[in-house]
Amino acid sequence: xxxxLGRSHNSADYTPDEKSLGKSIEVGDSQVIWxxxxxGTELTVETxxxxxxxxxxxxxxxxxxxxxxxxxxxxxxxxDCKLVTAEVTFQGKKQETTTLHEKIKNKMADVLSAxxxxxxxxxxxxxxxxxxLSIFSRVRPIxxxxxITCEEVVTTKAKDAEERIQxxxxxxxxxxxxxxxxxxxxxxxxxxxxxxQNKVGINYNDHTLQHAPCSLPIGIIPAGTGNIYAKMFHGIxxxxxxxxxxxxxxxxxxxxxxxxxxxxLCAYSIxxxxxxxxxxxxxxxxxxxxxxxxxxxxxxxxSILWKHDAYRMKLSFRQVFSPEQETTEKSETDMxxxxxxxxxxxxxxxxxxxxxxxxxxxxxENFAKFVxxxxxxxxxxxxxxxxxHSQKPNAYDLGYIDCVNAESCRIELLEPELxxxxxxxxxxxGELLPITSSIVDIRLHNQIVSFYGVYFYxxxYxxxYxxxYxxxxxxxxHCLHIYRNLFLSQPDFTYVSLLxYxxxYxxxxxxxxxxxxxxxxxxxxxxSVCLSVSICFCLSAI
Numbered sequence: 001x002x003x004x005l006g007r008s009h010n011s012a013d014y015t016p017d018e019k020s021l022g023k024s025i026e027v028g029d030s031q032v033i034w035x036x037x038x039x040g041t042e043l044t045v046e047t048x049x050x051x052x053x054x055x056x057x058x059x060x061x062x063x064x065x066x067x068x069x070x071x072x073x074x075x076x077x078x079x080d081c082k083l084v085t086a087e088v089t090f091q092g093k094k095q096e097t098t099t100l101h102e103k104i105k106n107k108m109a110d111v112l113s114a115x116x117x118x119x120x121x122x123x124x125x126x127x128x129x130x131x132x133l134s135i136f137s138r139v140r141p142i143x144x145x146x147x148i149t150c151e152e153v154v155t156t157k158a159k160d161a162e163e164r165i166q167x168x169x170x171x172x173x174x175x176x177x178x179x180x181x182x183x184x185x186x187x188x189x190x191x192x193x194x195x196x197q198n199k200v201g202i203n204y205n206d207h208t209l210q211h212a213p214c215s216l217p218i219g220i221i222p223a224g225t226g227n228i229y230a231k232m233f234h235g236i237x238x239x240x241x242x243x244x245x246x247x248x249x250x251x252x253x254x255x256x257x258x259x260x261x262x263x264x265l266c267a268y269s270i271x272x273x274x275x276x277x278x279x280x281x282x283x284x285x286x287x288x289x290x291x292x293x294x295x296x297x298x299x300x301x302x303s304i305l306w307k308h309d310a311y312r313m314k315l316s317f318r319q320v321f322s323p324e325q326e327t328t329e330k331s332e333t334d335m336x337x338x339x340x341x342x343x344x345x346x347x348x349x350x351x352x353x354x355x356x357x358x359x360x361x362x363x364x365e366n367f368a369k370f371v372x373x374x375x376x377x378x379x380x381x382x383x384x385x386x387x388x389h390s391q392k393p394n395a396y397d398l399g400y401i402d403c404v405n406a407e408s409c410r411i412e413l414l415e416p417e418l419x420x421x422x423x424x425x426x427x428x429x430g431e432l433l434p435i436t437s438s439i440v441d442i443r444l445h446n447q448i449v450s451f452y453g454v455y456f457y458x459x460x461y462x463x464x465y466x467x468x469y470x471x472x473x474x475x476x477x478h479c480l481h482i483y484r485n486l487f488l489s490q491p492d493f494t495y496v497s498l499l500x501y502x503x504x505y506x507x508x509x510x511x512x513x514x515x516x517x518x519x520x521x522x523x524x525x526x527x528s529v530c531l532s533v534s535i536c537f538c539l540s541a542i
Contacts, residue, residue, distance in 0.1 A: 022090035081235030115249035116174035124180035132223040165191030181224015213448040219246035233453030253447035269428035277344040279425035317406035320367035372402040
């Protein structure tokens with residue numbers, strides 16, 4: 001049995017990643033410093049109280065002079081954003097170890113009061129690779145050792161979590177945990193936010209009202225296909241790391257979009273929404289689920305190379321000015337409109353602060369950034385995503401990009417007959433919302449949802465960025481191929497074809513293995529080498 005602050009639980013299934021024997025220990029104001037012996041080497045370890053999961057005092061005998069053991073279980077950070085558990089044990093006289101135990105207990109009081117003690121856990125056994133149940137069974141002992149109770153709910157259908165949340169008495173929980181993918185997370189966010197509005201009597205169907213914040217933070221344990229949010233808040237898609245972020249109890253507030261059409265709330269979005277190209281992209285990816293995470297890679301090709309439709313749309317908004325802009329501009333409150341043919345209208349719940357050399361994401365500001373991609377060539381469209389991924393400060397300065405800061409907007413489709421001729425969709429956080437009205441209202445709600453973890457910058461256009469190279473590979477190859485065969489009447493480039501196809505496959509695998517950063521980078525490097533050699537060969541031959 002293991003004990004933390006008098007709470008007992010079964011820890012038979014728990015095994016720390018590292019074990020060591022402590023030699024000496026000192027309890028400070030904000031951290032514990034000790035010397036430990038690992039493989040015969042003495043090391044000095046400094047651990048903050050926020051990283052201590054549990055501490056256990058056990059006696060080796062009944063008399064006062066008998067030795068006792070003080071075991072501290074704590075969190076270690078690795079350079080690749082991964083978190084692991086470690087355990088150090090100190091042996092000493094009962095009076096000494098008891099005194100140390102009491103010191104740590106007193107110092108940990110404030111830390112433990114900020115941590116969750118009881119969690120409501122939703123698991124989706126059908127999402128992603130279908131491993132949600134086994135993934136949570138592996139991390140459950142970590143919650144046990146930290147003294148956290150988990151009440152588990154297994155979802156059985158789409159929107160199940162969103163509906164079930166309305167039936168719970170959420171006041172008995174300290175947080176909600178999602179074990180699944182981005183789809184289940186979206187359900188939980190929608191359910192919690194609707195629950196919060198019902199509790200205070202706010203009509204969430206009214207797009208003019210500011211919504212109340214959710215009372216419970218959300219934890220994410222990745223068990224899906226994309227897991228964009230797990231990587232954004234944890235820096236890595238790894239279940240143990242996610243569980244340890246939840247145990248730490250650190251929270252980050254985030255903005256939220258409410259999306260309305262036909263006078264009703266359709267969905268909440270926590271990161272990005274997109275109309276036009278983004279909707280076509282997600283629709284295309286849903287028919288490629290068998291490809292796993294690489295489905296987005298091929299969906300980009302399908303949406304940009306073959307479709308690339310532009311729509312006549314109007315964006316109405318009330319502009320919000322950033323603190324860097326002049327005071328005279330801030331007083332302007334009239335509604336503004338932008339109208340034209342656009343490939344996409346997208347909104348980010350974060351804003352991007354322009355510096356001299358880059359764009360830095362700012363979370364939790366009271367306005368959102370709406371981006372409109374005017375009708376342009378495929379190459380220009382790809383260049384924009386390339387600059388955005390690279391965080392270039394001129395990404396929004398392109399002539400075919402309109403960009404505004406606003407807290408709400410109305411998107412109006414100026415050709416409503418399109419809705420009768422074809423199905424159109426709005427992408428919110430990777431989910432599809434069918435468009436049933438020519439008018440869609442969207443409002444930003446400032447810091448009304450919070451997540452366990454810390455922010456890591458994540459380019460949501462990573463797969464699009466990698467697809468730029470693949471698109472250019474194909475375009476260059478086909479142009480040279482047509483030129484040579486039509487004008488020079490020369491045989492096909494057999495070796496060049498092999499090199500280019502090899503570069504394509506290397507890029508494909510680099511996307512599939514994007515979690516393994518260094519391997520992915522190496523694959524991209526070899527792919528670039530293959531492409532460079534093939535282009536040089538083609539140019540010299542021509």
